[in-house]
Structures are given as C-alpha cells and as structure tokens.
Amino acid sequence: MAPAPPGSQIAPLPTNLPFRLVSKTIGQGAYASIRKAAPVNAPKPIIAIKFINKEHAFKHGRLSPKMIQMEIILHTHLKKHPNIIHCLASGEDSLWTWIAMELAEGGDLFDKIEADEGVGEDIAHFYFSQLVSAVGYMHSKGIAHRDIKPENVLLSAEGDLKLSDFGLAAMFKKDGQVRLCNTVCGSPPYIAPEIVSGRRSKRADVVDEGYAANICDIWSCGVVLFVLLVGNTPWDEPTMRSEEFKEYVETGGHTTDELWEQIPAEIMSLLRGMLKLDPAERFTLDEIRTHPWFTKKNPYLSASGRSANPVGLATQMLSQLRIDFTRGPTQSQRGFSQDEDAMDIDSDPRRSSAGNIVPSTQPETPIADTPFDWERPPRLASHDGVSASQPIAAHQQSAYRTPNISSTPLMSQLPSSTQDMLSQDPSMTQFSQTTGIPMTLTQAARKFADVMPSHSLARFISPRSMLLLIPLLLEALHRLGVPAPSFTEESVAECERVGSASIRVKMADGRRQGLNGHVLVEKAVYEGMEYNEVRFVKASGDPLEWRRFFKNVVVCVGDVVLRPD
Known part of the structure; x- marks a missing residue:
C-alpha cells in the first residue's frame, strides 16, 4: 500500500500552533502542503503555513532534518525584500515541521501566462526586472537559490513578483569566502549545464568538482526570461540528448529553432550572455543590470521597482489568456507519454529523461486516488x-x-x-473569441487581484x-x-x-x-x-x-x- 500523501488525515496537523488555520490546502510540494492561517484572536493578517511531513521527507524522500533546518535558517537570514516571500516563524512536533510565511495573495505567476504565447515584452521586462532584484539581494547575502523555475515564482495582491521555496538554497559566500557547491539539484529545463556535465565518480547526486551556485542562478533566470517571452522552455535539459540544446551549442546560440525566432532582436544578446555555456563568460548581475534592454523604461514598473499600474497589468495579462477552439491540441506539448513508465515519472529522485543524469527537484510521493483537501476558489452564490x-x-x-x-x-x-453573474467571473474571458476584457471586471478594480484572481x-x-x-x-x-x-x-x-x-x-x-x-x-x-x-x-x-x-x-x-x- 502506498504511503499516505502529505496533508492526509493519517498524520494529523499540530494542535498547539500559535495561529489558527483558516483554509484547506492551497498548495503542495513533494513532501509538504500549504494552508492559510491568521492570528488566534484577529482576522488579519492572513499568512501561509508550509507543513512538511517528516515521515515522507525522511523515509520516502531524500530530505534530512539538517536540510529542512538549513531551509529555515537561510530563508530567515534573507529577512525582508519586496520580491522575496518573507519567512515569519517556524516550529515542529513529532510529525510535522511548519514554516510560517508571507502569503502570496496573487497566486502563481506562470498560471497566468498563456502556454506557447508568453506575456509580451513589457510584462516580461517587468517580471524579469523584479526577479533580478530578488536574486541580486539573495546573492548579496551570500545565498544562491538553486531552484529558480516557474513553480517558485508567485505574486502579491498588487501583481509584484515573489520568489519562494528555499529548500535547495545554499550559502555560497560567508565572511567574504566563496565556496563551491557539489550537490546536483535543479529542474532539468532550468538547470545550468555545468551541474549536469560534472563528473560523478562517487555518488550520482554529487559532482567531483564544485560549481558556483550564484552563477548557476543566472542561467536559470535566463531560461525564465525565455519562458516569459514565448511561453515555453528552450530545451528539455542542457545536455546533448536534447536536440534543441545540441543545436544551441553547435550554432553558438544562433539556433534555427522557431521558438528563438519569436525573441525580439534587442533581447537576444542579453539571453545569449546569460546562457553562456562557460560560467566564467556568463553575464554577471551587473552586466545584466546595465544591458540596454534591462535599463529601458517600462510603463508597469515604478521607480521603486514596484508595480506602477496593477490594474492595467492584470487587464493586459488576462486579455492574453485565450483558448482557440478552432485549433487542435498544441503540438508543442510534444505528446504526453503513453508508456507505463509515465505513471512513475520522477518517482525516483535519481531518475530522469537524461538517463539518470538530471534529477528533478521535486520527486513525487505517491498521489492518493482521492483528491486532497483543496480549498475551492470563491464562487458566485446562488x-x-x-x-x-x-x-x-x-x-x-x-x-x-x-x-x-x-x-x-x-x-x-x-x-x-x-449572464450578469458569470460576466464577473474572470475565467470566462479565456473562452471568448474576441479580444478585450468586459467592463464589469475592470470598472471598479483598484488592485491587481480585483481583475486577476489568485486562484487558478x-x-x-x-x-x-x-x-x-x-x-x-x-x-x-x-x-x-x-x-x-x-x-x-x-x-x-x-x-x-x-x-x-x-x-x-x-x-x-x-x-x-x-x-x-x-x-x-x-x-x-x-x-x-x-x-x-x-x-x-x-x-x-x-x-x-x-x-x-x-x-x-x-x-x-x-x-x-x-x-x-
């Protein structure tokens, strides 16, 4: 029998929490579930609580008590930055470790981006600027994220970017001394090639020669920028097993892949600089910040780096979410696997499409046949x-x-x-075959979340x-x-x-x-x-x-x- 999934009732949540839970599950990782909470005697502020199931983390996964403690220490060390989820407190009992964090009221950024389309240049520039701000702050504290990918990019109620999940973060600099990392980690489409190609003579998940984790973050940010612009990743993984990556290497970044043809010319030099194969030649954060495209003015970005027009930002993003019923399923999906192995993909952290070379950062614990206790989005009452x-x-x-x-x-x-009730539902606009957003959604809007909901x-x-x-x-x-x-x-x-x-x-x-x-x-x-x-x-x-x-x-x-x- 498969072990119970995180958040199951077999392992009851702690009862002596210094706050009260006010929602069902709003998110989940391999060994953790997330719920909303509030002060015991007050309705606000609403925060997020990450519950890590120890049994799954230690017995069925590859986490250790030391790794969970390191996540808490490093996240706490980051203190407060406008583009990083703030760590508030932590605790544990015999079954769970919990981490109290700032709630990303705007939900997932990449849930609000059209697959195979992207968000357009101005919005891509806006979110890339905030991502670079978050990563630059982390690096100034001597911490590298090592798992920058869409799943870990959230939004505030005003639509500002919030970087999350520091379970794979590492201290690469302390007291002025720089240290290399050896653990193989990262998500295959976003991982830097030097991590993948490193020799592993002793263990499959440890490279013999270390890598500069902060420079690997730069590579991952470059892939995220690419995804913002076109709605897809440039390759499956940075190995010669990937035809797209192989062509990128052999052409010196001048690939003929149709996805690259969608990238505006003024951004191409920035992307190629961030995606240099040699870490020593890869753009630094200072080179990114001084690139002409990065320094351009943006109607959505204020002088302080925050959202200058939250309603306009949300309206533009919502208008780009469209489903074309005249077209068949998108070919860029490259086909979901019908193999029996598809049911077990990533169930083993050592396994991947690269023949045991590239691990996924979120190996899956078995999923129960019944749905988790998910919070339902607000709906219009009858x-x-x-x-x-x-x-x-x-x-x-x-x-x-x-x-x-x-x-x-x-x-x-x-x-x-x-009709009047449903016209107020943002999700209905994606099925319209005409462009534009109904006035009923925007005329009374004051913030990003008034137009673009936090739920999927x-x-x-x-x-x-x-x-x-x-x-x-x-x-x-x-x-x-x-x-x-x-x-x-x-x-x-x-x-x-x-x-x-x-x-x-x-x-x-x-x-x-x-x-x-x-x-x-x-x-x-x-x-x-x-x-x-x-x-x-x-x-x-x-x-x-x-x-x-x-x-x-x-x-x-x-x-x-x-x-x-």
Missing part, C-alpha cells in the same frame, strides 16, 4: 441559497432545472441574471450532466495519451447522484517532467439551474505545462464548454 461550492444532495436535485441547450452552450442562452483559471462551466461530461473528459485524456483511471457506468451514475467526481491524473509532461493533479467535476446551481464546474487542480509540476494540459483537454471537449458569445 440566489436560491445553495452555495455553488457545495454538492447538491439527492433530495434537493428535483428542485433545480437543467438548462435547455441543444448546441454549443453560450452565455446568451442563459437567464439574464445568470484552469476551470470551465458546463450545463451538461456528469453522465455526459465524465466520459468525454476520459476520452479527451485518452486522446492526449494521459493515463487515467477507469469509470464504469455505475460509478459515473454515482458521481451524478452525489454531485461530484474526481479524475486523478499523473503523467509526464512535454519536457518529461512529472505533472500531477486532479480534474474535479462539481455540480453547482445558478438561478435555480444545475451546472457542472470542471476544475483542473495541479498538485505538482510546471504551471505552464498544466495550463497547456488544461487547454488541450478543453479543446477536445469544446462542444460542452460554456462560452461567451
């Missing part, structure tokens, strides 16, 4: 007094009607009051019954090569009866990294009519790859997705 977040009991169902829609469901086919936009609403939806979703997963559990007619009927269903997905993404979560189908009521909300809840993996997975499934089941006219 006028009938039934919360949209609550499954509908069998005795209630006869009181509600199913919308009489025979073709692709459109909002104009619904009652006007329901990977969700859609359908008036179709679960008897139709669940088979269609399973068929879409099969078409995409995503392993999925089987549902019998009886089990689908039971899901329809109780008003909820969960489809567990665990796969290898387009970059051969682990991508795991659940597709949740929940019955809801608007204006006396029954609908189903389908949410794609990522448990772990790259947020852009999860967004791409969501888009591909939505395109496959497009005829049942409720859309604006």
